[in-house]
Amino acid sequence: MGNFFPRWTNWLPLKLAVALVFIAGGVSVGVAYYFTPKYTRVGYEPSQPIPFSHKIHAGQLGLDCRYCHSHVESSGPANVPTNETCFNCHGAGKGNIRSDSPKLAKVMQAQASGHPIEWERVHKLPDYAYFNHSVHVNRGVSCASCHGKINEMTVVRHEKPLSMGWCLDCHRTPEKNLRPLDQITNLDYQPSDLNRKDFYASLLAGGASKEGIAQVITGEEELAYQPSGLDDLVSMAEKEFGKDVTQKEVGTQLKKHWQVQPPESCAACHR
Numbered sequence: 519m520g521n522f523f524p525r526w527t528n529w530l531p532l533k534l535a536v537a538l539v540f541i542a543g544g545v546s547v548g549v550a551y552y553f554t555p556k557y558t559r560v561g562y563e564p565s566q567p568i569p570f571s572h573k574i575h576a577g578q579l580g581l582d583c584r585y586c587h588s589h590v591e592s593s594g595p596a597n598v599p600t601n602e603t604c605f606n607c608h609g610a611g612k613g614n615i616r617s618d619s620p621k622l623a624k625v626m627q628a629q630a631s632g633h634p635i636e637w638e639r640v641h642k643l644p645d646y647a648y649f650n651h652s653v654h655v656n657r658g659v660s661c662a663s664c665h666g667k668i669n670e671m672t673v674v675r676h677e678k679p680l681s682m683g684w685c686l687d688c689h690r691t692p693e694k695n696l697r698p699l700d701q702i703t704n705l706d707y708q709p710s711d712l713n714r715k716d717f718y719a720s721l722l723a724g725g726a727s728k729e730g731i732a733q734v735i736t737g738e739e740e741l742a743y744q745p746s747g748l749d750d751l752v753s754m755a756e757k758e759f760g761k762d763v764t765q766k767e768v769g770t771q772l773k774k775h776w777q778v779q780p781p782e783s784c785a786a787c788h789r
């Protein structure tokens with residue numbers, strides 16, 4: 519009769535053991551996801567080589583984020599500005615703003631030596647996670663949703679967890695965060711700042727139909743009432759949402775008419 523069990527079964531115990539290790543690994547990954555604090559890096563605020571303040575430059579002076587982070591709309595990584603950007607205002611012989619200040623000594627040294635300033639990195643995902651700025655800021659997600667109110671920070675602080683659970687919270691309900699594209703770098707934006715009529719006019723101009731807009735306002739697939747035009751939509755919205763424009767109103771419209779569908783599959787962020 520020879521061997522009743524085929525040869526490979528000799529390896530069965532080992533295979534089972536390996537499988538168990540993998541299953542245990544899977545469980546602990548699950549545990550790590552659900553139970554580790556989401557906020558471990560929140561509050562990280564390294565000191566920088568130069569006391570550069572966003573509160574002064576982006577807040578008080580009102581410089582747009584893109585003046586310095588000029589690639590944020592066109593590429594995956596957002597760039598930190600080169601020395602040249604600072605020299606525009608602080609460089610000797612150019613703008614010359616406070617170029618004798620001790621706080622700017624290192625900027626002046628950088629101008630003399632040509633060496634780049636070595637800023638401390640604040641936000642950093644692990645290498646196995648893929649992230650792209652341009653896809654977010656061109657789809658109505660503001661810097662404020664992911665970095666907080668940078669324009670009020672003297673030193674940049676890690677404000678949001680940037681954990682997987684946090685990414686997914688927004689990917690499942692993006693309407694809580696979407697806003698018009700011209701408000702992406704306006705960190706003080708409130709939906710109630712919008713003029714309702716202008717907002718609906720911009721949706722119509724962007725190709726949305728009256729019926730489509732009315733469906734989102736009422737939540738009805740079959741409209742009980744056919745809107746005749748812009749004024750009609752505005753009064754429908756006022757009845758539904760009240761006097762001020764709300765986030766729900768803006769977010770649900772933009773989600774539908776821009777067809778926003780953030781991915782939830784593993785391969786989208788782990789490629």
Ligand code: HEC
Nearest residue numbers: 575576581582583586637638639640641661665668669674
């Ligand atoms: C005058 C130039 C300038 C402007 C304007 C500016 N930034 Fe910055 N930003 C910098 C510099 C320089 C750094 C690196 C030093 C630091 O972290 O403070 C930086 C760092 C950052 C970081 C942290 C990067 C990291 O290491 O993780 C974020 C986030 C950021 N800026 C967002 C913004 C936002 C949002 C705005 C608009 C409200 C803005 N910045 C406007 C120059 C600027």
Ligand code: HEC
Nearest residue numbers: 568569570574599603604606607608615616619621622625
């Ligand atoms: C558009 C012009 C402009 C640009 C660009 C600019 N700054 Fe400034 N910066 C100013 C002004 C204006 C002040 C405020 C001066 C004052 O308080 O009188 C200031 C203040 C400062 C101060 C505080 C100086 C002090 O003595 O209190 C530092 C440090 C500084 N900037 C660094 C930088 C760095 C680093 C960059 C490049 C990443 C930069 N700035 C880019 C205009 C600019």
Ligand code: HEC
Nearest residue numbers: 583587590595596597641642643649654659660661664680
């Ligand atoms: C959807 C969330 C999200 C939005 C919106 C967002 N950021 Fe970021 N930002 C991140 C994440 C995540 C990182 C870390 C990226 C990494 O490590 O690969 C980051 C990193 C940065 C950095 C460091 C350089 C880099 O790319 O790693 C800067 C500067 C920055 N962001 C500026 C901005 C500015 C300015 C805006 C708005 C115009 C903005 N961010 C909008 C999530 C966001």
Ligand code: HEC
Nearest residue numbers: 648649650653657663685688692695777778779780786787
């Ligand atoms: C505040 C909301 C929000 C947050 C937070 C957010 N996302 Fe997104 N994400 C979006 C939206 C909106 C889109 C665009 C979907 C579309 O184009 O239909 C998107 C698209 C993507 C895409 C697909 C586009 C591409 O680049 O291939 C990836 C990947 C992605 N996000 C990764 C991340 C990661 C990683 C994080 C966390 C570090 C994150 N997102 C956090 C809203 C968000």
Ligand code: HEC
Nearest residue numbers: 547550551644647680681682685686689781782783784787
């Ligand atoms: C929207 C983007 C996104 C999607 C979708 C996503 N992940 Fe992640 N994942 C991340 C980010 C960002 C991190 C890094 C989190 C951190 O640094 O805290 C991460 C971390 C992880 C980790 C390490 C966990 C830990 O605690 O260290 C594992 C394992 C993982 N992801 C597996 C998955 C699997 C499996 C899926 C599909 C079911 C998935 N991810 C879908 C963004 C995503």
